[in-house]
Amino acid sequence: MSGQRVVYMDNNATTQAAPEVVAAMLPFFGEYYGNPSSMHNFGGQVGTKVDTARGQVAQLLGASPEEIVFTSCGTESDNTALMSALASQPGKRHIVTTRVEHPAVLNTCQGLAAQGYEVTFLKVDRNGNLDLEAVAEAIREDTALVSVMWANNETGVIFPVPEIAEICAAKGVLFHTDAVQAVGKVPIDLAGTAISMLALSGHKLHAPKGIGVLYIRKGTPFVPFIKGGHQEHGRRAGTENVPYIIGLGKAAELARTRMDQENTQVKALRDRLETGLLQVEATMVNGDPDRRLPNTTSVSFEYVEGESILLHLSSQGICASSGSACTSGSLEPSHVLRAMGVPFTAAHGSIRFSLSVYNTEADVDHVLANMPGIIERLRVMSPFWAKYQKTQCATPGYVEP
Amino acid sequence: MWEYTDKVKKYFTEPVNVGEILDPDGVGEVGSLACGDALKLTFKLDEQGRIADAKFQTFGCASAIASSSALTEMVKGMTLDEAEKLTNKDIADFLGGLPKEKMHCSVMGEEALQAAIRNYKGLEPLPSEEGEVVCQCFGVTDKEIEKVAQNNDLHTVEEITNFTKAGGGCGECQEKIQAILDRLWDTVPKQPVEVKPPAAKKKKLTNIQKMKLIEETLEREVRPALKADGGDIELIDIDGDKVLVSLRGRCSSCAASQATLGQFVQSKLREFVSEDLVVEEVKP
Numbered sequence: 001m002s003g004q005r006v007v008y009m010d011n012n013a014t015t016q017a018a019p020e021v022v023a024a025m026l027p028f029f030g031e032y033y034g035n036p037s038s039m040h041n042f043g044g045q046v047g048t049k050v051d052t053a054r055g056q057v058a059q060l061l062g063a064s065p066e067e068i069v070f071t072s073c074g075t076e077s078d079n080t081a082l083m084s085a086l087a088s089q090p091g092k093r094h095i096v097t098t099r100v101e102h103p104a105v106l107n108t109c110q111g112l113a114a115q116g117y118e119v120t121f122l123k124v125d126r127n128g129n130l131d132l133e134a135v136a137e138a139i140r141e142d143t144a145l146v147s148v149m150w151a152n153n154e155t156g157v158i159f160p161v162p163e164i165a166e167i168c169a170a171k172g173v174l175f176h177t178d179a180v181q182a183v184g185k186v187p188i189d190l191a192g193t194a195i196s197m198l199a200l201s202g203h204k205l206h207a208p209k210g211i212g213v214l215y216i217r218k219g220t221p222f223v224p225f226i227k228g229g230h231q232e233h234g235r236r237a238g239t240e241n242v243p244y245i246i247g248l249g250k251a252a253e254l255a256r257t258r259m260d261q262e263n264t265q266v267k268a269l270r271d272r273l274e275t276g277l278l279q280v281e282a283t284m285v286n287g288d289p290d291r292r293l294p295n296t297t298s299v300s301f302e303y304v305e306g307e308s309i310l311l312h313l314s315s316q317g318i319c320a321s322s323g324s325a326c327t328s329g330s331l332e333p334s335h336v337l338r339a340m341g342v343p344f345t346a347a348h349g350s351i352r353f354s355l356s357v358y359n360t361e362a363d364v365d366h367v368l369a370n371m372p373g374i375i376e377r378l379r380v381m382s383p384f385w386a387k388y389q390k391t392q393c394a395t396p397g398y399v400e401p
Numbered sequence: 402m403w404e405y406t407d408k409v410k411k412y413f414t415e416p417v418n419v420g421e422i423l424d425p426d427g428v429g430e431v432g433s434l435a436c437g438d439a440l441k442l443t444f445k446l447d448e449q450g451r452i453a454d455a456k457f458q459t460f461g462c463a464s465a466i467a468s469s470s471a472l473t474e475m476v477k478g479m480t481l482d483e484a485e486k487l488t489n490k491d492i493a494d495f496l497g498g499l500p501k502e503k504m505h506c507s508v509m510g511e512e513a514l515q516a517a518i519r520n521y522k523g524l525e526p527l528p529s530e531e532g533e534v535v536c537q538c539f540g541v542t543d544k545e546i547e548k549v550a551q552n553n554d555l556h557t558v559e560e561i562t563n564f565t566k567a568g569g570g571c572g573e574c575q576e577k578i579q580a581i582l583d584r585l586w587d588t589v590p591k592q593p594v595e596v597k598p599p600a601a602k603k604k605k606l607t608n609i610q611k612m613k614l615i616e617e618t619l620e621r622e623v624r625p626a627l628k629a630d631g632g633d634i635e636l637i638d639i640d641g642d643k644v645l646v647s648l649r650g651r652c653s654s655c656a657a658s659q660a661t662l663g664q665f666v667q668s669k670l671r672e673f674v675s676e677d678l679v680v681e682e683v684k685p
Binding site: 303304305306307308311312315333344345348380381382383384385386 | 413414416419420421430434435437438439440441457458459460461462463465466
């Protein structure tokens with residue numbers, strides 16, 4: 001890393017904490033170290049600042065401050081939502097979710113299924129979209145919760161979450177959304193929706209790692225996941241992580257004011273990057289191009305393997321990620337791409353670029369200058385590329401998911 | 402991020418012998434697109450029957466590419482008899498080691514070489530095709546599992562997955578793999594390794610013997626397991642039957658460290674040294 005230029009395009013993994021966020025946090029590591037629950041002014045003044053941050057988050061989401069509960073991360077928020085829905089409705093033992101959720105929901109649901117709960121994992125089509133009729137049909141008498149992510153971390157595909165929430169509300173079923181990738185990137189106005197619970201994570205929107213939020217709509221039955229003290233109105237025990245809460249508040253304020261910039265400037269960069277990458281032969285974009293986060297593109301380079309691409313990119317200072325893991329622990333390429341029926345030729349060579357407001361035209365140029373050469377080098381080595389060129393056969397078709 | 406050796410990185414970024422020999426004496430193709438890695442190896446013999454040239458084409462991760470390129474370097478100049486004896490372990494050693502989750506890349510190299518030699522001899526590509534497919538996801542047979550387990554002294558299903566991928570897909574065959582291992586290691590006597598015979602463990606030890614045995618046991622049985630999780634252990638003192646240790650690295654801040662000490666370290670020491678030992682942690 002010594003002095004090498006870093007082009008960071010892995011913002012769906014984590015983001016840089018905004019300098020304004022860091023500055024806002026610093027006093028709370030120093031002189032304002034009081035406990036917000038204390039009876040004295042020294043702690044109380046800190047409590048006031050926590051309330052301000054709560055208000056900032058509420059404003060970003062179009063929610064009321066008392067509907068915002070601070071947690072340690074997005075995964076804790078997701079777990080809390082799932083467990084609360086089951087604990088508050090003991091007779092209901094069925095959950096509906098999708099096959100393309102983040103592991104925070106997917107693995108938790110698989111664990112619940114192993115414990116005897118019933119879980120319906122909804123399919124997606126080749127563009128990564130859900131069939132809303134299938135959502136409605138999956139809901140049963142004993143459904144405790146429907147949990148559907150707002151935007152997919154790998155492809156950026158956006159689900160029509162407000163509409164799904166309406167379907168659930170009409171059937172009297174709680175609805176949770178993992179909105180970790182969506183918050184700050186798509187406009188959200190919870191007051192105008194029927195969403196019961198929503199999870200967000202600070203470090204995906206330029207706050208630090210280690211802070212998250214669970215939104216709980218007023219009137220939603222709720223049982224705490226972490227039990228103990230009365231913090232967060234008895235909904236999440238444990239002394240508040242004050243500096244990080246302040247940081248998240250600031251990040252929420254920045255996100256609210258920068259959302260338009262994200263939707264125009266970042267999207268323009270993403271589109272230029274994507275267009276450039278597609279100039280490389282035998283490439284394809286994964287996910288519905290018209291229903292995507294403005295910052296994300298998942299491009300498959302056929303007949304080469306993702307890790308090899310990433311390491312060559314990394315040697316040029318470019319940070320991206322791959323759906324393919326190539327470890328013996330998880331040999332199946334991306335569960336998201338496989339659920340979409342993306343053929344193996346393409347699934348193993350998928351690279352996700354996720355941009356932020358800190359990316360520049362020069363960053364995109366740097367990637368576009370390096371990528372064709374990297375793919376060329378790896379394809380010269382690939383036995384399948386030689387075969388592909390000999391036969392010039394068309395891209396193998398999608399496997400029907 | 403993988404911890405690759407400099408040699409793996411070198412053979413990945415600057416691979417040698419990339420390509421295909423057009424009129425080869427032997428061709429070996431293993432792996433598939435679905436599996437995520439594949440290797441095509443071609444070689445040419447000289448007049449003395451030694452491998453004069455070898456080339457590879459690989460689809461796969463960095464360690465797959467490095468293993469393939471290393472393989473082609475290693476076999477040049479070998480007779481077919483010599484090449485036949487080359488194992489995945491030789492490839493991994495040549496590269497200065499591979500992460501354990503990536504050992505299957507070296508196995509792919511060995512299999513491609515075997516297939517190419519068999520192709521030269523006019524035989525079926527892989528002897529393993531004679532066996533019964535155990536792992537449907539990756540098409541791995543019982544014969545392959547047995548061979549890799551013997552060559553690399555593998556005893557657990559997880560190790561088999563690391564080396565062959567078998568069991569790493571849907572996971573349904575893991576019980577079958579365990580059964581193969583049980584059969585293999587019960588019937589095949591293990592290579593004599595210098596472990597103290599069980600009878601000696603329980604004998605009354607002198608203080609010097611006890612200290613030495615505790616040190617050896619920590620080194621052999623405990624430290625590798627802790628290191629795999631990013632931790633380490635240091636022997637501070639031995640006071641009668643009390644063994645004072647200090648946990649380092651990740652272990653020192655790990656909430657599970659008390660369990661680590663009590664259940665793991667102590668049970669190992671009791672198993673190999675003396676039933677009376679008590680382990681206590683000293684904070685550094």
